[in-house]
Amino acid sequence: MPDGLLDTLRATVGPANVLTGVDLSPYVVEGRTPDAAVFPGSTEEVAAVVTLAAGAETPLVPWGGGTAASVGVPAARAGIVLDLARLNRLLEHEPGDLTATVEAGLTMAALQAALRGRGQWLSLDPADGERATVGGVLAANASGPRRHLYGTARDLLIGVTVVTAEGVVVKGGGKVVKNVAGYDLPKLFIGAWGTLGVIVEATLKLRPVPDAERLVCVGFDRLKDAGAAVRAVMGSDLIPNAVELLDAAAAAALGVTAPGAALLVGFDGLAEQVEWQCAELGRLAGALGGREPRALPPETWPRLAAGAAGPGAVAVMTFSVLPAQAAELMEQGADAARARGLQTAWAAHAGVGVVRATLASEAGRLEPGPVAAALAEWRELARAGGGQATLERAPLAVKALVPVWDDPGAGGRIMQRVKRELDPKNILNPGRFVAGI
Amino acid sequence: MYNPATMAALTATRKRELRRALEAIVGAPGVLSDPDELLVYESDGLTLFRALADFVVFPTSAEQVSAVVGLANRERMPFVARGAGTGLSGGCLPAEGGLVLSLMRMNRVLEVDYENHFAVVEPGLVNLHLSWTVGPRGFYYAPDPSSQQACTLGGNIANNSGGPHTLKYGVTTNHVLGLEVVMPDGEIVWLGGRTREASGYDLTGVFVGSEGTFGIATKIVVRILKKPQAVRTVLAVFDQIDQASAAVSAIIARGLVPAAVEMIDQLTIQAVEDAFGCGYPRDAAAALLVELDGLAVGMEAQAARIVEACRDAGAREVRAARDEAERQLLWKGRKSAFGAYGRVSPAYMVMDGVIPRTKLPYVLRRVNEIVAAHGLRVGNVFHAGDGNLHPNILYDPRTPGEEARVVAAGAEIMKLCAEVGGSISGEHGIGLEKSDFMPFIFSAADLALMQRLKNAFNPTGLCNPGKVFPTKKSCVEVGPVAHRPHAIEEKGLAQRF
Numbered sequence: 033m034p035d036g037l038l039d040t041l042r043a044t045v046g047p048a049n050v051l052t053g054v055d056l057s058p059y060v061v062e063g064r065t066p067d068a069a070v071f072p073g074s075t076e077e078v079a080a081v082v083t084l085a086a087g088a089e090t091p092l093v094p095w096g097g098g099t100a101a102s103v104g105v106p107a108a109r110a111g112i113v114l115d116l117a118r119l120n121r122l123l124e125h126e127p128g129d130l131t132a133t134v135e136a137g138l139t140m141a142a143l144q145a146a147l148r149g150r151g152q153w154l155s156l157d158p159a160d161g162e163r164a165t166v167g168g169v170l171a172a173n174a175s176g177p178r179r180h181l182y183g184t185a186r187d188l189l190i191g192v193t194v195v196t197a198e199g200v201v202v203k204g205g206g207k208v209v210k211n212v213a214g215y216d217l218p219k220l221f222i223g224a225w226g227t228l229g230v231i232v233e234a235t236l237k238l239r240p241v242p243d244a245e246r247l248v249c250v251g252f253d254r255l256k257d258a259g260a261a262v263r264a265v266m267g268s269d270l271i272p273n274a275v276e277l278l279d280a281a282a283a284a285a286l287g288v289t290a291p292g293a294a295l296l297v298g299f300d301g302l303a304e305q306v307e308w309q310c311a312e313l314g315r316l317a318g319a320l321g322g323r324e325p326r327a328l329p330p331e332t333w334p335r336l337a338a339g340a341a342g343p344g345a346v347a348v349m350t351f352s353v354l355p356a357q358a359a360e361l362m363e364q365g366a367d368a369a370r371a372r373g374l375q376t377a378w379a380a381h382a383g384v385g386v387v388r389a390t391l392a393s394e395a396g397r398l399e400p401g402p403v404a405a406a407l408a409e410w411r412e413l414a415r416a417g418g419g420q421a422t423l424e425r426a427p428l429a430v431k432a433l434v435p436v437w438d439d440p441g442a443g444g445r446i447m448q449r450v451k452r453e454l455d456p457k458n459i460l461n462p463g464r465f466v467a468g469i
Numbered sequence: 470m471y472n473p474a475t476m477a478a479l480t481a482t483r484k485r486e487l488r489r490a491l492e493a494i495v496g497a498p499g500v501l502s503d504p505d506e507l508l509v510y511e512s513d514g515l516t517l518f519r520a521l522a523d524f525v526v527f528p529t530s531a532e533q534v535s536a537v538v539g540l541a542n543r544e545r546m547p548f549v550a551r552g553a554g555t556g557l558s559g560g561c562l563p564a565e566g567g568l569v570l571s572l573m574r575m576n577r578v579l580e581v582d583y584e585n586h587f588a589v590v591e592p593g594l595v596n597l598h599l600s601w602t603v604g605p606r607g608f609y610y611a612p613d614p615s616s617q618q619a620c621t622l623g624g625n626i627a628n629n630s631g632g633p634h635t636l637k638y639g640v641t642t643n644h645v646l647g648l649e650v651v652m653p654d655g656e657i658v659w660l661g662g663r664t665r666e667a668s669g670y671d672l673t674g675v676f677v678g679s680e681g682t683f684g685i686a687t688k689i690v691v692r693i694l695k696k697p698q699a700v701r702t703v704l705a706v707f708d709q710i711d712q713a714s715a716a717v718s719a720i721i722a723r724g725l726v727p728a729a730v731e732m733i734d735q736l737t738i739q740a741v742e743d744a745f746g747c748g749y750p751r752d753a754a755a756a757l758l759v760e761l762d763g764l765a766v767g768m769e770a771q772a773a774r775i776v777e778a779c780r781d782a783g784a785r786e787v788r789a790a791r792d793e794a795e796r797q798l799l800w801k802g803r804k805s806a807f808g809a810y811g812r813v814s815p816a817y818m819v820m821d822g823v824i825p826r827t828k829l830p831y832v833l834r835r836v837n838e839i840v841a842a843h844g845l846r847v848g849n850v851f852h853a854g855d856g857n858l859h860p861n862i863l864y865d866p867r868t869p870g871e872e873a874r875v876v877a878a879g880a881e882i883m884k885l886c887a888e889v890g891g892s893i894s895g896e897h898g899i900g901l902e903k904s905d906f907m908p909f910i911f912s913a914a915d916l917a918l919m920q921r922l923k924n925a926f927n928p929t930g931l932c933n934p935g936k937v938f939p940t941k942k943s944c945v946e947v948g949p950v951a952h953r954p955h956a957i958e959e960k961g962l963a964q965r966f
């Protein structure tokens with residue numbers, strides 16, 4: 033970090049809001065310690081910090097709850113952490129408009145608690161809600177089981193305020209639920225992993241809290257049959273809010289006993305609708321070898337969002353495939369790992385074809401070679417069906433062998449142009465994302 | 470940058486050369502260059518603006534689109550994609566001359582995957598034809614612009630079009646998974662695909678709604694939905710327009726998300742009843758048409774909540790359509806409003822703005838005041854559930870000065886939408902019409918960022934120039950404002966909301 037930058041940062045946000053030295057331990061990512069962590073207290077201060085960093089050509093790492101800090105290509109230069117924790121206010125919530133405007137550092141749990149008090153919620157349920165912030169969830173495009181019915185951040189974010197890589201405050205979208213004025217900038221910042229701008233404010237569409245909600249589990253002897261049940265549910269009149277497929281290992285990790293696989297389905301709405309749908313699910317699944325459905329406690333929801341987490345996991349890969357291919361990917365992927373002496377746990381938001389797998393080795397000991405080989409084979413399985421895979425978590429030794437992001441194809445060049453236009457000095461999370469971005 | 474010299478008439482020799490080059494790509498019958506033939510393509514559904522192309526070409530494949538775009542680049546000629554030309558903001562006009570690529574011959578459904586709920590289509594496919602194709606298997610395509618009998622999926626993608634049922638199901642962007650695009654430099658690329666998530670930035674998401682300025686979509690992957698088990702339609706009648714506005718928020722406050730909530734004001738009701746007799750009470754100040762869909766179980770209970778919310782807001786009458794025939798009649802009243810205005814006024818102009826739903830009572834009052842202050846009348850019929858206004862200003866183009874007052878009133882309404890925290894377009898887009906209104910809601914910095922994004926896709930600016938951003942120079946002719954009905958309206962195929 034250039035001389036004097038630290039002093040200027042302290043002068044900008046106040047000395048108490050700049051951390052250095054041993055205080056930086058929470059920000060150590062993959063063994064790398066940043067030069068400093070800065071806590072701006074307002075959008076203007078974020079802009080000032082970015083301007084200073086841009087002037088000094090020092091990389092910035094926008095930081096929410098840190099829950100996904102290790103996702104991505106390991107950073108070549110550590111740079112400065114820009115922690116948005118102090119930007120944590122719910123700025124506006126007008127229940128009659130079903131919209132809320134929040135600062136990026138607000139945690140998902142705090143937001144949901146405030147909304148719930150007024151009978152509404154943000155229909156986005158990613159993992160780690162206590163720590164994950166709205167800004168981080170948007171930047172990572174994180175989601176949870178209820179995405180089956182309610183979609184993801186791209187379906188809910190209607191307006192965004194960002195500080196650009198040059199320290200300019202810019203707004204995209206607006207505060208109304210329907211809006212086609214200008215380009216859809218909110219889409220650009222969702223899932224951009226903080227490489228195009230620092231999200232400081234977001235306006236989101238809300239939903240009323242349903243009268244009733246229930247999560248039910250149907251056990252199956254074979255994953256294949258559970259997969260067939262997913263297809264049956266998709267082809268039926270049911271309107272589930274979640275369709276989760278878990279193999280035996282993932283089910284066990286969740287505390288659900290299932291002989292071969294578990295199908296977890298969520299329903300919400302009026303009590304009578306939930307009731308009818310649960311019965312209908314029992315009928316559909318029963319015909320395919322499913323056991324009697326049983327209700328799971330509501331605490332299961334957030335743990336589902338975290339996906340399968342077997343013991344001693346050394347790597348996590350997420351996939352996006354066609355929904356009808358999810359079960360097959362799970363079976364073939366488990367076989368490919370088993371052949372290398374590795375254990376796996378697989379869970380899927382099966383109705384939308386988003387699959388998540390954890391890979392564990394005996395006693396948690398890591399041999400990068402076989403792990404990398406299994407991951408590479410998994411990616412090939414997904415790609416063969418037109419899907420793709422992201423290596424979400426893995427030791428550096430494995431990341432050195434398996435690319436974190438899937439190949440974006442010819443679109444990668446457009447992405448690089450977007451990055452160059454928006455961050456010409458390449459200071460926002462440089463090198464972390466796809467195509468060298 | 471493109472060469473504005475192309476706006477000057479091409480020399481006869483050059484025109485012949487270019488024509489030959491285009492014919493080599495799409496064949497002789499696929500090229501129009503005769504001024505009489507070109508005239509058909511000089512405007513879209515907003516007849517306020519007109520601009521003549523040098524050529525209109527009809528490619529039949531992505532490769533042909535790419536070759537035409539390549540030629541345009543070599544010749545430094547601007548080019549623009551055109552679907553059915555039902556746009557209402559001048560989006561598909563060749564604002565700076567050059568080429569129009571009509572996608573109407575690329576109109577096939579290429580693939581339908583009923584198991585994974587998506588379809589792959591060509592951009593010239595008419596919106597409703599997709600629902601017709603998948604309908605027999607119990608599916609439909611949800612975004613339903615009122616122009617759906619004519620408008621194309623390509624145009625829908627470009628404008629991120631909406632419709633009455635987008636309240637519950639979302640607008641076009643919420644239904645697009647992937648696109649094959651001919652980039653402004655002619656390269657064919659895929660953005661997104663058939664699966665829910667793609668690697669990297671959401672380029673599909675930013676392409677949708679880019680109004681044809683980021684390239685030309687040649688294949689489109691859209692989600693198709695299962696038809697709901699049950700549908701229920703409720704009509705609520707109010708003596709005060711404020712009560713109807715309040716009922717919209719009351720419905721939402723009761724935790725209901727109807728499929729559609731449409732409002733119709735008195736002027737419109739009377740026009741509709743005079744023309745068609747759909748069963749709306751003529752003396753009502755306003756009516757709400759509320760539609761619920763979903764499971765059959767619980768439908769009655771939800772309808773009861775709607776009825777209760779409307780009654781509490783002061784509705785004098787609330788009734789559910791007894792059968793499909795009555796439901797269709799009510800929707801006909803809603804949808805034939807445009808045709809009905811024709812009976813009470815020689816012309817009208819449709820506005821498109823969005824406001825926070827809770828601001829409806831205030832904004833509707835102000836809209837009426839603004840229009841009255843300009844000595845004009847307005848009929849309101851719109852997507853109340855999502856705050857998407859469509860004030861229709863009635864006027865007589867033969868009365869000197871009246872058009873100018875319509876335009877002035879329209880600008881004030883847009884300002885009003887901006888002031889209450891809304892937007893200047895909910896579904897019709899910015900195009901040529903509203904580019905100068907963009908500063909009402911966006912700062913110079915906001916626009917500069919959008920310009921950079923555009924540069925990443927369209928660095929030469931040759932692809933659909935003169936749109937979205939406040940412009941300096943174009944060949945567009947403006948006015949007289951006289952509204953001419955769009956061909957599909959004349960045929961009674963669609964209504965303007």
Ligand SMILES: Cc1cc2nc3c(=O)[nH]c(=O)nc-3n(C[C@H](O)[C@H](O)[C@H](O)COP(=O)(O)OP(=O)(O)OC[C@H]3O[C@@H](n4cnc5c(N)ncnc54)[C@H](O)[C@@H]3O)c2cc1C
Nearest residue numbers: 552553554555556560615621623624627631681686896966
């Ligand atoms: C009677 C009537 C009713 C209407 N009702 C509604 C409504 O309810 N909701 C609503 O949202 N709109 C409505 N509209 C507006 C209009 O129908 C929509 O904007 C529609 O999506 C335009 O489709 P189109 O095929 O006619 O496109 P065009 O008008 O031909 O073009 C519109 C834009 O799309 C671009 N474009 C076309 N094809 C492509 C492609 N393949 N790739 C890239 N860009 C492309 C053009 O360049 C242009 O910018 C209505 C219009 C009329 C006349």
